[in-house]
Amino acid sequence: MLLPGSAIEVECLKEFSRGKFYPLYFTGTKFAGVMLEMIVGLEHIGIAVNSIDQALTLYEQLLGLKLEKTMKSSQHKIKAAFLKVGETEIELLEPLDKESPIWKFLKKRGQGIHHVAFRVENIEKILEQLKRQDVIMIDEKPRAGIRGGKIAFLHPKSTGNVLIELCEH
Numbered sequence: 136m137l138l139p140g141s142a143i144e145v146e147c148l149k150e151f152s153r154g155k156f157y158p159l160y161f162t163g164t165k166f167a168g169v170m171l172e173m174i175v176g177l178e179h180i181g182i183a184v185n186s187i188d189q190a191l192t193l194y195e196q197l198l199g200l201k202l203e204k205t206m207k208s209s210q211h212k213i214k215a216a217f218l219k220v221g222e223t224e225i226e227l228l229e230p231l232d233k234e235s236p237i238w239k240f241l242k243k244r245g246q247g248i249h250h251v252a253f254r255v256e257n258i259e260k261i262l263e264q265l266k267r268q269d270v271i272m273i274d275e276k277p278r279a280g281i282r283g284g285k286i287a288f289l290h291p292k293s294t295g296n297v298l299i300e301l302c303e304h
């Protein structure tokens with residue numbers, strides 16, 4: 136139940152009347168639902184690999200995807216390759232060193248899907264909204280992505296073990 140007259144109830148009803156809010160369920164004073172304007176597309180799927188060169192044999196040569204770009208980021212401690220798949224992309228991620236979160240991921244879980252990235256239009260607003268619904272954030276505030284724009288990760292603890300990235304370009 137939402138507390139009648141609470142700020143969150145007022146906002147909820149306002150958004151619902153605009154057709155922007157689709158309530159899923161209510162718990163205490165928190166609402167759980169989706170703002171329909173939140174996610175505008177699947178930006179990319181991030182895949183952790185031991186070697187981008189080796190992985191390209193599969194994605195480029197066998198599956199025929201088009202390699203758009205490769206880049207290195209010492210800040211993010213990764214090497215990345217982007218392959219176009221229709222409206223979205225595959226992002227291959229190779230660690231640059233043992234400090235890289237991708238190196239830790241590979242050591243723990245092996246190669247495979249690392250994260251799913253959704254395209255959004257107002258990342259600050261969405262993060263604020265998710266925080267109010269007790270979603271645990273890795274990034275409380277957006278930061279610069281490897282290709283510019285603003286990104287933020289949500290904690291897998293809050294998202295059924297799926298690491299979710301939000302991207303605004």
Ligand code: ZN
Nearest residue numbers: 181226252300
């Ligand atoms: Zn990503």
